[in-house]
Amino acid sequence: MDNELHVVLGATGGIGSAVVAAATEAGLAVRGVSRSGGVRKGPGGDARAADVSTPEGARHAVEGASVVYHCAQPPYAQWSQHFPPMTATIADACQEVGARLVFADNLYMYEPVAGPIREDSPQHPTSRKGRVRREMADALLARHARGDLSVAIGRASDYFGPHGADSTPGALLFGPLGKGRKPRWLAPWTPRTPSTTSRTWAGRWWLSGPGRSREAGPGSCPPRTHSPAPNGSSALPPPQAGPACVRGWSPRP
DSSP states (O other), rough: OTOOEEEEEEESSSHHHHHHHHHTTTTTTEEEESSSSSOOTTTTTEEEOOOSSSSSHHHHTTTSSSEEEOOOOOOOGGGGHHHHHHHHHHHHHHHHOOEEEEEEOOSSSSOOOOSOOOTTTTTOOSSSHHHHHHHHHHHHHHHHHHSOEEHHHHHHHHEETTOTTTTTHIIIIIIHTTTTOOOSSSOOOOOSSSOOOHHHHHHGGGGTTSSSSSSSTTTTTTTOOOOOTSSSSOOOOOOOOSSEEEEEEEOOO
C-alpha cells in the first residue's frame, strides 16, 4: 500500500486539486495530471501533462498507477459529445494497467426529491446532462460487474472552495463578492441548499473506495448523507480493491 501511486486526473480543477492536497497530506505517492501539467506538487509528488481524451494521453497519464481519480471533464457545453468517450478512454487505460478507478460524479441523474439524496434514490434524469451522467456511471458499473475494472463512484452536489471558480457558487456568489460586486443566486438560499466544500468533497470521497460495500452496484453502501468528517480531516485511508460502491451525499435534513 505504501508504494501505491495515486493518479488524479483533472488535477488543476476545484475537485482534482483538493484530492491532490488530501492525498498528499495523507502521505501518499501522488501524480497530478492536467492538460498543462501545472499542478502544485507536494514532497515527492509528480506532475504530468496529458490529454486524457485520447488513448495515448490516457495511458501516459495512468502509467504505473494503482488508483486513478477521474476528476477531469470537457467544457460544460460539450458534455454530451465528449464526456462519455473521454470517460470510456480513461476506463480503458485503467483497465490496461490494472488500476482501480474512482469517478467524481454529481447529482444530475436523480429526480427532484424532498429530503436527503441517497445512493439508492431513483434515477430519472430530466436533462441531457443528467442522462450523460447516468450513462457514464452505468457503463463504469457494468465494467465492474463483469470483473473488467474495479470502480468506485463518489457523488456530491455543486461545490465551493479554493479553485472552485467554475462552480455555480463560485461563478455567481463568491466570484462577484471577491471583486466587490453584487452576488447573484438562482433561488432563495437556505441551510438545506445543496452545496459541498471542495475539501469536504475530497475527504469524504475516500469513503467511497472499492471494498467499502458488501455487494456491487448502486444502493450497496450503508446509507449515508452529507456531513463533515468527525475531526474535520480530509486525510482518510485510500480505497482498497473490492466490490463497486456508489456514494450519494446530500445536505443533512
